[in-house]
Amino acid sequence: MKLYGHPMSTCTRKVLTVLAEKGHEAQVVVVDLMKGEHKQPDHLARHPFGVIPVLEDGDFSLYESRAIIRYLDQKLPGASLTPTELRARALMDQWLSVEQSYFSTPAIKILYQRVIMPMLSQQGDESIVEVAKGEVARTLDVVDKALGNQEYLAGSSYSLADVSFMPYLQCLVVSKVGELITDRQNVAAWWKRVSARPAWVKASS
Ligand SMILES: N[C@@H](CCC(=O)N[C@@H](CS)C(=O)NCC(=O)O)C(=O)O
Numbered sequence: 001m002k003l004y005g006h007p008m009s010t011c012t013r014k015v016l017t018v019l020a021e022k023g024h025e026a027q028v029v030v031v032d033l034m035k036g037e038h039k040q041p042d043h044l045a046r047h048p049f050g051v052i053p054v055l056e057d058g059d060f061s062l063y064e065s066r067a068i069i070r071y072l073d074q075k076l077p078g079a080s081l082t083p084t085e086l087r088a089r090a091l092m093d094q095w096l097s098v099e100q101s102y103f104s105t106p107a108i109k110i111l112y113q114r115v116i117m118p119m120l121s122q123q124g125d126e127s128i129v130e131v132a133k134g135e136v137a138r139t140l141d142v143v144d145k146a147l148g149n150q151e152y153l154a155g156s157s158y159s160l161a162d163v164s165f166m167p168y169l170q171c172l173v174v175s176k177v178g179e180l181i182t183d184r185q186n187v188a189a190w191w192k193r194v195s196a197r198p199a200w201v202k203a204s205s
Contacts, residue, residue: 001024001026001027001052001055001056002026002027002028002029002052002055003015003016003019003026003027003028003053003055003058004029004031004043004046004047004052004054004055004056005028005029005030005031005053005054006030006031006032006033006052007028007030009033009052009053009115009147009187010104010108010167010170010171011051011052011053011065011167012052012053012065012169013166013170013203013204014065014066014068014069014107014163014164014167015053015055015068015069015072015164015204016088016202016203016204017145017163017166017167017199017200017204018068018069018072018081018119018160018163019072019076019082019203019204020198020199020200020202021078021079021081021163021197021199022072022073022076022077022078022079024076024078026055031043031052032103032165033052037054037070038050038051038052046061046063046139047063049063051063053065053068055071055072057070057071057136065164066100066160066164067095067096069081069089069160069163069164070082070160073160077111081159081160081163082159082160083154083155083157083159085120085155087155088154088155088156088157089154091153091161092153092154092159092160092161093145093161094161095154095161095165096160096161096164097162098139098143099141099165100164101162102135102138102139103136103139103165103168104168105135106131106132106133106135106136106139107132107136107168107169107171107172108168108171109128109129109132110129110132110133110136110171110172110177111154111171111174111175112124112177113125113126113132113175113202114129114175114176114177115174115175116182129175129194133177133180136172136177136179136180138186140180140181140187141184141187143165143184143186143187143190144184144185144186144187147189147190148184148186148188151190151193152190152194153165158194158197159194162190162194166200166204167204169181169191169195170195181203
């Protein structure tokens, strides 16, 4: 398998985490976002929206990180990251949707203003950070409540929903707004638990 992505990208990290959970190695082909390689015709032929990641499995090509992690979980041997019980699986899908709809966008905005813009020698806009922090806080309050009764987002087992949130939690840490995590007891305990998993350590280092 070939994974077109970048080790620092949140969406690529989700895929690398699932690969590591499954004990599977894919050939990572680095697409250099700083050089604009994702907007070049050869990458646009793989991904019509010009972003990463893209997975190639033989003659099958797939884009969109959440579709890729579902595919890999079904395809590869190893412990399943999708609960078999109907309600747990429905909860996994609910949290995957929450992450996509209400969490990843503001978390990335914070990263962009606090980390990416300074890397480009530009000053981030703290008013954007403040608004995004409010949106992240609102979602994490909901997550915190859910994690009061269970160890993982979908219930008693680690799932694709946890994987999907993790790169954005890491954005908060590197953007120096880690108090959004540590101020919430259940989120903090969950983050400690999931970020210690060897697969995450491998994928995120
Ligand atoms: N919905 C897509 C989002 C992909 C995405 O936004 N990838 C980022 C890196 S994490 C990217 O390629 N950004 C470059 C750009 O937007 O120009 C997915 O889940 O795969």
